[in-house]
Amino acid sequence: WLQAGVMVEGQVQRTVAGAPQGGVISPLLANIYLHTLDRELTERGVGTLVRYADDGVVLCRSEQQARAALAALAAVEDLLGGLGLQLHPGKTRVVDLCEGREGFDFLGCHFRARMSGRLWEQKRIVRYYLHRWPSQKAMKRLREKVRDRTGRNRVGVDVRIVIDELNPILRGWGNYFGTGNAADKFIQIDRYVTWRLRRLQIKKRGRNLRAGQADQWTRHWFKEQGLHQLMGTIRYPKAA
The missing domain is CATH 1.10.220 (Annexin V; domain 1)
Known part of the structure; x- marks a missing residue:
């Protein structure tokens, strides 16, 4: 799998390192490598990790828990470094989803809370639901x-x-x-x-x-x- 190469404009090119993006072996290798991260975060009990291959989101119920999760990620970064991995600095952050203040991108979708217009119009109830779109x-x-x-x-x-x-x-x-x-x-x-x-x-x-x-x-x-x-x-x- 790792030596299969990639197709560029009809020509096969050998890869020097890593697995080709989109290759069927890539998610499997990501799961093997990141199992350590899954285990560490589970043992620390900070939020719920939702991960697909090398993209992940930690779901938390409060800002305090989110800060603890961020600290836990920083603590395991040395462990990831030993595997030749590192957290993406631009994507590793705390996002406040309350009342649609912020949103985040995950697997091609943008996630953001939106107020239910129907509940407000019919019962004057303010309630937010998590929406997603491209x-x-x-x-x-x-x-x-x-x-x-x-x-x-x-x-x-x-x-x-x-x-x-x-x-x-x-x-x-x-x-x-x-x-x-x-x-x-x-x-x-x-x-x-x-x-x-x-x-x-x-x-x-x-x-x-x-x-x-x-x-x-x-x-x-x-x-x-x-x-x-x-x-x-x-x-x-x-x-x-």
Whole structure:
């Protein structure tokens, strides 16, 4: 696994050190190495560790407990150093989730508390629930993928072929984020994809573009050409 190498633009390149990002062996190695961290934090009894591979969040009930967890992480850093690991200084911090004051990114999602508008409108009860939606980085990465496939070099490509290339990307992204509170973000992506495709169509016509022709290239028109759209695909959990 460690000597399998990576594929770069169709060419296999050998890796010098470490496991390739995204490789199936990477999470297993992370679990083996970070089992020490799991055990230490459990024994110290500071919060609840939620970890996936090398990304983790320690959930605490109070600021005091959070500070204790941060101190515990600092205490085990020497232990991690012996394994050739270190905590990310930019990500290791205390976040106050009360009343939506702050949020944090984890596994591509942004987590933040939001007040229930329905409870406030119906019963004047103030209650916050933890929401999650695609992080700014996740949104940016998706836009970059869409932009790469709708650039100037694609002017000569039939729009249906471009749509066929976009659909797996949009569908996979939507499946990953489709169980959270991502409705607004999904609408933003739909609008961006429509704008990029419409722009591509306008460039394709060039000086031959007729007056009012661009008005036909709407969200619904691209849907008729087979474009997978995210709006309306959110899956909400059913009541128990």
